[in-house]
Amino acid sequence: MADHQHDKVRSRNEAFSDKVSSKISSEDASFGNPYIAENVRWYGYDVEDLMQNASLVEVFYLMFRGELPSAADARLLETLMVALINPGPRHPATRAAMNVGVGKTETTHILPVSTAVMGGEYLGGGSIESAMRFFRKYSKKDPEDVATSFADALVTDASSIPGFGKYYGDTDIFSAKIVQSLLPLSQELSALHWGSALASALASVNIGWLMPGVAAAVFSDLGFHPRSGAGLFQLMSAPGLLAHGLELANKPITAMPYVSDDNYVIDTPSKA
């Protein structure tokens, strides 16, 4: 190899902040120890005030929006949180939680492992940001026209519209039922209503709502930023993931199926 001249190595001396800043938390130091907080406020609200006068769902909303929600928004968010609290035993994230449990992995790892899987693009938080941006981009257009414009793409890839698609070859009935429960709580000109019209337009090609799409629509309607969508979805599914993992944590390793050698097929073309 020829000798090449490279840039001389030296620091850029970039100006980094002296302190981190936050709009969320403020802590008043105690008189005797500057490391110990005496009063803690979130977005200006004293934590004890929130504990006594606000509900969990209101404080949850506050964390991500910086303001307490209206009663209608709190009701919509709470109802969605109930729907998302348990992704069910067959979701890949729940199955990962079960493997953590039955494998006798430290129980502290159930959530990091399973919520990481819940961050995937298939039925997970990984598809929420693009679904929220899809609603931003298209929800002012006629849903019939949007369905028509995606017709060719959907033939090649049924997941071309983020948040919508096929579930085991069909439309997901349960997601559609969740939407029906949420619609009365949602304003008429909402992403959720528009998404329902889109789902109706896509029904003839067997494509419908997927759960991340439902969450993305409600998150959009509640004003959450698309970038927060993935984490919110992971967070809201966490209780069910943890519960399923813990359910198997005290059971023997034989409590989950183990594929027999006879049913394990290696289908490798040839040596690399």
Add this chain to the structure above:
Amino acid sequence: MKTSHDFVQELDARRGKIISQTGGWFPGKGVYSHGYSMLEELVGEKSYFQILILNATGKLVSSELAQWMEAVYGCLSWPDPRIWCNQIGALAGVARTSAVTATAIGCLATDSRAYGVMPLMEGVGFIQEALLRHRQGMSAEDIVKDATSARGGKPFIVGYIRPIAKGDERLEVMEQVSQKLGFAEGEHLTLAYAIEKVLMEKFDEGMNINGYVSAFLSDQGFTAQEIYQMFAMLVASGVTACYLDTKQQPSEYFLPWRCDDVQYTGPEKRSVRDAR
């Protein structure tokens, strides 16, 4: 077109069954990876990095290339907790998690658009695309002009320019490693150097280790996705080191923050009653 009935039948045929395109373990018979018997053909015969690359790409590479990979891993994982992934490991040490937790989450942090493993895909994408255009007659200068004009005239090309410092001390080390192992300079790397020359002349900016690795491994025939997969646990050892450094010290000693070290910029003090 496949009906949902067909799809259900396909799924039913796979219930309780695994069909692997990679390998598996059959007690008493053997362990297989990409057609190789791991215990007869790989373990003790091939290096760990040859096996790592085989599992990440399906390709069994030469021992020289595996040694090159091992060397570059050493260039990309340092025990300095100022680096973001390493600081996560250090904070895991403060919090007294397990070493596996610290190391795994430090590696997870490198799935970043700004540093770590993910930018390799963009680096490889850039140099492979650049070579295609170069073969069609575009000069290195034109490639730089094109890339910088798309970024408002700034030379922000993945694989060139480095955060925190200018220049990259790892380039010369890896060039020596490549030479020692007998690798010739390939087309991607030659173009990468030509691009660096233009950037140095026009912007006083050079190639970084991402640019070198992207070009070198492109010359070895890897795709961007394969290269990303080969480096999945790249920073593991540096993170473990930073974890241990803080775990062995009192918990509150690592970069302690006073309450007023976090500058509050949110709303003034208010009450829930006023908000109702």
